[in-house]
Amino acid sequence: MGNPHCVIFTENIYSLDLEKIGPHYENHKIFPERVNTEFVEIIDPLTLKMRVWERGSGETWACGTGACAVAAAAVKCGISPKDADITVKLRGGNLKIRYGLDGKITMTGPASFVYDGELLMENL
Secondary structure, three states: OOOOEEEEEOOOHHHOOHHHHHHHHHOOOOOOOOOEEEEEEEEEOOEEEEEEEEOOOEEEOOOHHHHHHHHHHHHHOOOOOOOOEEEEEEOOEEEEEEEOOOOOEEEEOOOOOOOOOOOOHHHO
């Protein structure tokens, strides 16, 4: 995906204390550059629910590369089929991920403007 991911399939993802367990995974010695960790609940082979702990940021409501990593892991583990739209449900909205027969991964989902600001160079 371009950045490191650790995908964990589990149950009841909204009962997890990510503030406690997220940093444990992010900073574990087996991930020397730290890692994004996705906690995934399988609804059915084409529907996965995800929470993500992003390295350096903590829990975020959406992560496109994380959703792609989750779909790839689900296909590789035999949970989801190749070349099908897999819905990954995140707090920030749903994404459709397709792991193609050729191994290419595509993501489809909404985009929205969330912030506008100015940077004053004199303060740097």
